[in-house]
Amino acid sequence: QQQVKQSPQSLIVQKGGISIINCAYENTAFDYFPWYQQFPGKGPALLIAIRPDVSEKKEGRFTISFNKSAKQFSLHIMDSQPGDSATYFCAASNTGNQFYFGTGTSLTVIP
Amino acid sequence: DTAVSQTPKYLVTQMGNDKSIKCEQNLGHDTMYWYKQDSKKFLKIMFSYNNKELIINETVPNRFSPKSPDKAHLNLHINSLELGDSAVYFCASSPGGTARYEQYFGPGTRLTVT
Numbered sequence: 001q002q003q004v005k006q007s008p009q010s011l012i013v014q015k016g017g018i019s020i021i022n023c024a025y026e027n028t029a030f031d032y033f034p035w036y037q038q039f040p041g042k043g044p045a046l047l048i049a050i051r052p053d054v055s056e057k058k059e060g061r062f063t064i065s066f067n068k069s070a071k072q073f074s075l076h077i078m079d080s081q082p083g084d085s086a087t088y089f090c091a092a093s094n095t096g097n098q099f100y101f102g103t104g105t106s107l108t109v110i111p
Numbered sequence: 112d113t114a115v116s117q118t119p120k121y122l123v124t125q126m127g128n129d130k131s132i133k134c135e136q137n138l139g140h141d142t143m144y145w146y147k148q149d150s151k152k153f154l155k156i157m158f159s160y161n162n163k164e165l166i167i168n169e170t171v172p173n174r175f176s177p178k179s180p181d182k183a184h185l186n187l188h189i190n191s192l193e194l195g196d197s198a199v200y201f202c203a204s205s206p207g208g209t210a211r212y213e214q215y216f217g218p219g220t221r222l223t224v225t
Contacts, residue, residue, distance in 0.1 A: 032212040043115070043201050043216030044154070087152060093212055097142065097166050101154040 003027060004092050006102025013109050019077040021105045023090035026071065030092040030100075035064065035075045038087045038104075047088075048075070080109045114138050115217035117202050123223045124192055132187045132220045134202030141207035142166075143185040144214065145177060148199040160185055161207075189222075197224045 006023045013019045023033075034049035050057045050064040050073065057064045063076040077084055090102040115136045124130050136143065144167075145157040159167035163179040174190045185202060202217040 034212065034214075036216075038152075041219075043203075043218050044214075045216065046213055049212065089154060097159045097161065097211075099144075099156055099214065104152045104154075 002103070003100035004090055004102045006090050006105060008105060009103070010106040011108070013080045013107065015080065015082060015109055015111050017080050017109075019080045019084070019107055019109070020074055021088055021090070021107070022072065022074045023092075023102050024070075024072045025092050025100075027092070027094065028071070029094040032093045033064070033066065033073050034091050034093075035062075036089040036091065036101075038089065044089060077107075080107075082109045082111050085109050115202055115204055115215050117200075117217040117220050119220060120218065121221050121223075123225065125225055126192055126194060128192050129188070129190045130192060130222070131189070132200055132202075132222070134185045134187070134217060136183055136202075136204040136215070136217075138204055138206070138215060139183075140204035140215070141182065142205045142211060143179065144203040144205075145185065145187050146201040146203060146216075148201060148219070150198070154201070158185075158187075192222075192224045194224050197222055 004025050035047045036044035037047045038044040048059050048062045061078045066073045085108050088105045093099045118133045142161045144159045148154050157171045158177045160179045176188045178186045199219045199221050201219045203214045205214045
């Protein structure tokens with residue numbers, strides 16, 4: 001059973017546009033929701049994370065929006081750049097030991 | 112300075128063989144993990160160790176055995192390799208306390224079983 005559902009599977013955005021990736025979860029015990037960025041041949045790298053007591057968190061061009069009642073959260077990449085082309089994973093955790101990852105979104109930013 | 116390192120980066124072997132992947136972190140973290148990323152890029156946790164003690168052991172065949180000789184190392188030994196074991200294996204670590212959720216991943220080991 002997929003604990004965290006992620007969409008879309010792939011996304012193509014023009015340079016300067018906004019990239020939006022969505023995730024949904026069922027387990028209300030989750031208390032930490034990170035996003036990871038993975039380039040080909042590399043390990044995932046923590047990009048930004050949010051806790052459920054906050055509805056939005058922004059770091060530079062990256063913003064997480066969190067809707068606790070809908071059990072959904074999303075990543076917004078503003079002013080998308082070709083260098084942002086990568087696979088993005090959402091994840092959820094409830095203990096700091098167990099992490100459940102979404103299925104990933106392959107983002108391509110066209111110059 | 113590599114924070115989380117894995118060796119080897121690539122591993123090609125035949126079915127039935129036994130192989131090991133090594134992981135070391137120089138971040139002083141308390142918790143280490145092994146993940147498997149399949150051909151569709153799905154990441155799934157396999158094991159989690161905290162201060163050399165196993166705390167999470169997902170539904171993984173017992174052919175996979177993690178070993179943590181000390182807090183900075185977590186190795187993965189795989190017996191009787193099967194075709195379905197082909198994947199990229201990632202080691203990760205995280206600090207304790209309030210930052211325990213922040214995972215740092217290694218570069219991965221691509222295992223190919225022929």
